[in-house]
Amino acid sequence: MIHGNQRSEGLPPGAGIALFLDIDGTLLEHQPHPDAVKVDDDLRALLSQAASALDGALAFVTGRTVAMVDRVFSPLSLPAAGLYGLEHRLTPDGPIEAADEPADMAAVADALEKEFHTAEGVYFERKGPVLAIHTRAAPAVFPAVRAAAQAALSSLSEGYRIVAGNAGLEFLPIEALKSAAIARFMEVEPFAGRVPVFIGDDVADESGFEYVNDEGGISIRVRPAGPTAASVTLPDVAAVHRWIEREVLAGVPDGDMGTASARRS
Structure with a gap:
């Protein structure tokens, strides 16, 4: 694993990669409520310039809906x-x-919202087939939310699972995997034939890291709180922005990871 200001072997100059980016905790700091995030003009410009440098081979891969991503950015x-x-x-x-x-x-x-409607700081985000329960503003309530969610899982089809994240949990269909999302992009232009790079920060990003590793790409996790399949770690959101500037916009050869923190295991 890479940490520190060391170089990672094997990453081509920026024009040769397909860059996939998680949003919350990766490009933007987590907020107590998903709607509270703010995107400044500098970040919009950075992403626009990076997409141009990669001939369009840059995509968001997120748990948010695409419509919400559009509103935010x-x-x-x-x-x-x-x-x-x-x-x-x-x-x-x-x-x-x-x-x-x-x-x-x-x-x-409906049932879980009714059960926790008086719990201050608990926010339900209904996203079609995905249900997210956010407890970042109410961490003490998380164990009760997790227990209730686990009990409710039995009433769903066998095609669902629960994934606990940094500050809450989500009900996800089995087929909802960031690995599959990235693979879909890699089948079409301008992503096809490039080396995939995926940056994320959470447990739900791990399948994406595994896919990218298998494809000979670079997987990068921000602030890992435990074991990770990612081959590189970055300390914070600001380091992600700097990585994009150095690796994509400057096109540094040999994968100078800049602000990343220590060494490949």
């Missing part, structure tokens, strides 16, 4: 996989392939 529009790959927009101005909320997921969401 407007007027910037980029290819995006939302809901862990259950939604796709393969080009900046292409159609969004979306998924609806199944009846059994709606019933579970």
Whole structure:
């Protein structure tokens, strides 16, 4: 694993990569409520310039819906996989392939919202087939939320799982994987034939790291709180921005990881 101001072997100059970016905790600092995030003009300009340098081979891969991504980053529009790959927009101005909320997921969401409606700081985010329960503003409530969610899982089809993240949990269909989202992009231009690079910060990003590793790319995790498949770590969101500036815009050869923190294991 790479830490520190050392170089990672094998990453080509910027023009040879396809860059996939998680959003919350990676490009933007986490906030107590998903709607509280702010994107400044500097970040929009950085991403726009990076997309241009990569001939368009830059995409968001996020648990947010594509529509929410567009609202957050407007007027910037980029290819995006939302809901862990259950939604796709393969080009900046292409159609969004979306998924609806199944009846059994709606019933579970209704029941859990009713159970925790008096719990201050707990926020439910209903995203079609995905239900996110945010407890960043109420960490003491998380064990109760997790227990209730686990009990509710039995009422859903066998195609669902629960993934606990940095500050909450999500009900996800089995097929909702960032690995599949990245693989879909890698089948089409301008991503096809490039070396994939994925930057994320959470447990839900691990399948993406594994896919990228298998494809000979570079996996980068921000602030890992435990074991990770990522081959590189970065200390914070600001370091991600600096990495994009150095690796993509400057096109540094041999993968100078700049602000990353120590060495490949």
